[in-house]
Amino acid sequence: MQNYTSSILDLELVETKTLNAQYVLMKFHHESPLPEMQPGQFIQVRIDGSPNTYLRRPISINFVDREKNLLWLLIQLVGDGTKTLAATPIGTKVNMILPLGNNFSKPELKDTVLLIGGGVGVAPLLMLGKKIKDKGLDVTFLLGARSAKDLLELDEFSKYGQVFTTTEDASAGEKGFVTQHSILTEKTFTRIYTCGPKPMMQAVANYASKKGIECEVSLENSMACGIGACLCCVEDTVDGHVCTCTTGPVFNIKKLKW
Amino acid sequence: MTASGTFGYGEEFTDFMNLARIGGIVVKGTTLRHREGNPYPRMAETPMGMLNAVGLQNRGVHYFAETIYPRIMNIDTNILVNVSGSTIEDYVETAEIIQGLARIPGIELNISCPNVKQGGMAFGTTAEGAARVVEAVRKVYKKHLMVKLSPNVTDITEIARAVEAAGADSVSMINTLLGMAINADKRIPVLSTVTGGLSGACVKPIALRMVWQTSKAIQIPIVGLGGISSATDAIEFLLAGASAIQVGTANFIDPAITPKIADGIVEYCERHGFKSVRELIGALETEGQQPSACLTDQKCS
Numbered sequence: 001m002q003n004y005t006s007s008i009l010d011l012e013l014v015e016t017k018t019l020n021a022q023y024v025l026m027k028f029h030h031e032s033p034l035p036e037m038q039p040g041q042f043i044q045v046r047i048d049g050s051p052n053t054y055l056r057r058p059i060s061i062n063f064v065d066r067e068k069n070l071l072w073l074l075i076q077l078v079g080d081g082t083k084t085l086a087a088t089p090i091g092t093k094v095n096m097i098l099p100l101g102n103n104f105s106k107p108e109l110k111d112t113v114l115l116i117g118g119g120v121g122v123a124p125l126l127m128l129g130k131k132i133k134d135k136g137l138d139v140t141f142l143l144g145a146r147s148a149k150d151l152l153e154l155d156e157f158s159k160y161g162q163v164f165t166t167t168e169d170a171s172a173g174e175k176g177f178v179t180q181h182s183i184l185t186e187k188t189f190t191r192i193y194t195c196g197p198k199p200m201m202q203a204v205a206n207y208a209s210k211k212g213i214e215c216e217v218s219l220e221n222s223m224a225c226g227i228g229a230c231l232c233c234v235e236d237t238v239d240g241h242v243c244t245c246t247t248g249p250v251f252n253i254k255k256l257k258w
Numbered sequence: 259m260t261a262s263g264t265f266g267y268g269e270e271f272t273d274f275m276n277l278a279r280i281g282g283i284v285v286k287g288t289t290l291r292h293r294e295g296n297p298y299p300r301m302a303e304t305p306m307g308m309l310n311a312v313g314l315q316n317r318g319v320h321y322f323a324e325t326i327y328p329r330i331m332n333i334d335t336n337i338l339v340n341v342s343g344s345t346i347e348d349y350v351e352t353a354e355i356i357q358g359l360a361r362i363p364g365i366e367l368n369i370s371c372p373n374v375k376q377g378g379m380a381f382g383t384t385a386e387g388a389a390r391v392v393e394a395v396r397k398v399y400k401k402h403l404m405v406k407l408s409p410n411v412t413d414i415t416e417i418a419r420a421v422e423a424a425g426a427d428s429v430s431m432i433n434t435l436l437g438m439a440i441n442a443d444k445r446i447p448v449l450s451t452v453t454g455g456l457s458g459a460c461v462k463p464i465a466l467r468m469v470w471q472t473s474k475a476i477q478i479p480i481v482g483l484g485g486i487s488s489a490t491d492a493i494e495f496l497l498a499g500a501s502a503i504q505v506g507t508a509n510f511i512d513p514a515i516t517p518k519i520a521d522g523i524v525e526y527c528e529r530h531g532f533k534s535v536r537e538l539i540g541a542l543e544t545e546g547q548q549p550s551a552c553l554t555d556q557k558c559s
Contacts, residue, residue, distance in 0.1 A: 006273045008514060046511065054458060055303050055510060097274075097513065224301050224308055225510040229266040231286075231312045232301035241294050241315055 002246060006100055006227065007035055010093040011071060016086065020149045021077075023120065024086045025062070028071045028094065037064050038103030039128035040218060040250040043073070044226040046095040050084035055224055057081050058245070060123040060195070061099065063130070063156070071098075074152060076120040100226050101249050104128050104216055107137060107191050111214075114189040115161075116142045116178050116204050118196025122152055124218055125195060129160040140164070140189070142181055144200065148172035179203045189213060205253040215253045219244045260516060261483050261506030262286050262340035262366060262406070263312065267330050271513050279517035282336030284366050284430075284504065285322075288356070289341075290348040292318040302439035302448040307458030307485075308507060309437050311451040314342050314371070319352045323359060331361040338404065342368040346394045353399040364402030367395060367426075370410075370433045382408040382433075385420035396425035404481060407431040407472075414468045415475035422476045430481040430504060431472060432465045458507040459485045466498050473499020473540055487515065489522020496538040 011028035018024050044056035063072040077083050088094060104124070107113050113132055115125045122143050129139045139161030145151045148171035157163045164183050165173030174181050178200060184207070194204045195218040208215035221244040223233035228246035235244050237255045242248070259282040265271060268283045277283065295315025302309040316322070322339070330337060339356050343349035349367065356362055369382030369391055381387040392405055405421045407414055409432040418429055434455025439448040465484020473480055482500030486492050487508035495503050508515050527535055 008274060008512070052305060053303075054306055055308060222299055222301055224310070224507075225264075225513075227270050227513060229264060229270045230301070230310065230510060231263075231295065231315050232299075232310060234295070234298050234300065234315070236298070241298075 002102075004036070004038070004041070004099055006097055008095065008097050009035075010095050013088050013090055013092050013094055014070070016088070016090065019152055022150070023077070023152055024075050025153070026073045026075060026086070026088075027065075028073070028096075029069055030071070034064060034066075034069055034071055035099060037061050037071075037099040037127075039131055040103035040124050041099040041101045042124075042226075042245075042249060043071075044097040044100060045073070045085065047081045047085050048095075050080050052079075053081035053084065056097065056226065057085070058100075058220070058223055058226055060218070060249075061127060062123040062153075063127045072126075074120060074123040097226060101245055102247065104193050104218075104250050105252075106135070107132060109135070109137065111137065111191040112140075112187070112189045113137055114140045114142060114183075114192045116144075116192060116194040116196070116200075118144045118178060118200040119146075119150060120152070121194075121196030121200070121218070121220075122157075123195070125193065126153060126156055126160075128193060129157060133160045138162075140183065140187070142166070142178050142183060144178035144181075144196070177203065179207050191215070194218070202258055205256070205258055209253060216250050217253060217256070218249045219251060220249065259284055259336075259338075259481065259502060259504045260509060261504040262368070263310075264506040264509045267326055268333050268335075268337070269330065271509070274513035275517050278334035280335055280520060281502065282338055283333070284338045284340050285326075285330075286316060287314040287340045287342040287368055288316050288319050288322050288352060289314055289343060290319055290352045292316070292321065297450040299448060299450055300454075302454070304437070304439060304456065304458070305460060307456055307460035308510075309439055309449060309454035309456050310434070311449045311454035313451070319355045323355055327359050327362075331359070336364075337362055338364045338366050338402075340366045340368050340406070341395075342371045343391075344371060346391055349391055350394050350398055353395045357399055357401060362401070364404055364427070365395075365399065366404045366406050366430055367392065368406050368433070369421075370406070370408040380408055380410070382406075382417060383411055385416050388417050389420040389424040392421045392424035392426050402427045404428045404430050406433050407468075408433045409464060409468055409484075410436050415472050418472045418476050422478050426478060428479040428481060428501075429472070429476070430483060432461070432468055432484045435461055435464065457485070459487060461485045462491060462494075466494060469495055469500050470498040470542070486519070487511070489519045489526055492519050492523055493526055493538060496535065497540070497542040499540040499542070501539050 015027040062074040144166040192215040221233040234241040262284040296313030405426040437456035462485030479501035482495035483504035
């Protein structure tokens with residue numbers, strides 16, 4: 001059973017930062033203190049004004065700025081819904097169900113931690129990185145993308161740990177995929193957290209499994225409700241079909257049938 | 259009430275609303291044996307709706323009776339169980355087990371399931387198939403028997419009359435409409451099962467029409483559902499002849515919608531001077547309006 005309470009809240013959009021043609025960072029404020037939220041959890045955002053967007057959109061929690069009471073969401077413009085959301089006028093109230101889902105598990109103090117992200121999948125790793133650093137551990141980020149322009153929030157990630165990058169077109173960092181980065185041969189990690197395109201996470205999981213490294217992934221299965229009622233977002237695990245919105249989105253790779 | 263498959267077992271919604279505010283919940287499709295359901299992907303968003311191909315995933319009626327029922331039996335609302343099956347024997351055995359649960363006043367019989375012994379045709383697509391299931395369950399099940407009708411038929415009133423004659427206490431209508439979604443970029447179907455059930459606001463006109471037609475054909479109460487997401491929608495179904503309504507897909511968009519709809523119905527009655535919501539049932543005024551006999555609006559010669 002879940003160990004968090006969800007609420008339906010209207011948050012006010014206070015800032016939208018265009019990162020490039022495909023990505024925006026949106027910051028939302030709430031008049032009361034934001035609920036407790038953990039790295040890995042997500043939000044069901046209702047998008048108004050988009051005729052083809054009927055259901056809410058599940059979006060990872062990128063960051064929570066407790067001092068300013070701001071929630072950050074990193075949005076990739078993939079379709080009508082996300083494009084409409086990204087174009088929301090400042091000051092608009094956006095309705096959200098939050099927080100939802102489980103969270104990345106806490107590392108142990110003796111762990112050497114690596115956070116691997118791809119594309120917009122880097123989103124949940126920012127808050128995770130900060131939380132791990134606050135616990136006194138060193139954090140290493142390994143972020144991959146097709147091209148330099150798809151590497152997101154590098155300045156933010158740098159605040160919490162060392163950042164290594166890969167790009168498929170060699171426009172930044174090392175050329176290739178994250179699993180090909182030299183840091184994996186230079187340093188030994190005992191715990192990996194990863195989020196990004198499924199083939200990337202599968203490659204990371206494969207690597208971690210071979211090396212006997214603890215590894216958690218974050219899935220983004222298509223969903224309708226986000227609260228464990230509709231049974232649409234299931235992932236086939238060793239425990240059968242489970243909802244990625246309640247038993248996930250974070251899964252230990254040992255649970256998956258990859 | 260809340261519709262089966264959209265409200266879990268009620269527990270999923272306690273963060274958002276007080277379950278005592280609504281008339282009842284219909285817990286999701288329960289089968290005799292554990293079912294894993296269909297492979298992912300199981301859903302596709304469609305214009306003003308969605309398709310689902312969940313495949314009746316549930317842990318089976320024994321798990322429900324032993325593990326889930328004790329947890330939910332004291333929820334302060336009516337709890338109905340949706341019963342699904344592949345054979346008539348499955349339906350009967352499942353119904354008997356649920357009958358033993360004191361706090362469950364009724365079941366909703368899902369006859370849209372394929373009859374595996376008869377080539378996979380859904381029980382509810384023929385009057386004869388529907389009647390046989392209902393008769394068999396009626397023989398053993400003494401509490402309220404609500405039968406959920408499939409709209410994927412030529413004449414739903416025929417099925418409704420058949421289940422009424424077979425002993426149903428009420429009918430709920432409509433279940434999902436058969437539909438499909440295609441991913442044009444990848445050139446593959448979106449759903450793992452290719453086709454699935456359509457629900458949401460887009461089905462309301464069809465559901466309303468079917469409720470209205472059926473209200474003229476049977477005497478037993480009709481529970482209307484199909485795209486209801488507001489009090490106005492609910493009232494339209496009551497006017498069309500429904501005695502009660504269920505809210506389904508709308509719960510996904512606003513988990514707190516059902517008490518708002520209940521309040522809205524009360525507010526409508528006050529505003530229009532109705533002393534009881536019962537006065538709205540079948541109160542549609544159609545004097546002077548003729549439903550079209552032809553499928554098109556052109557006059558038939």
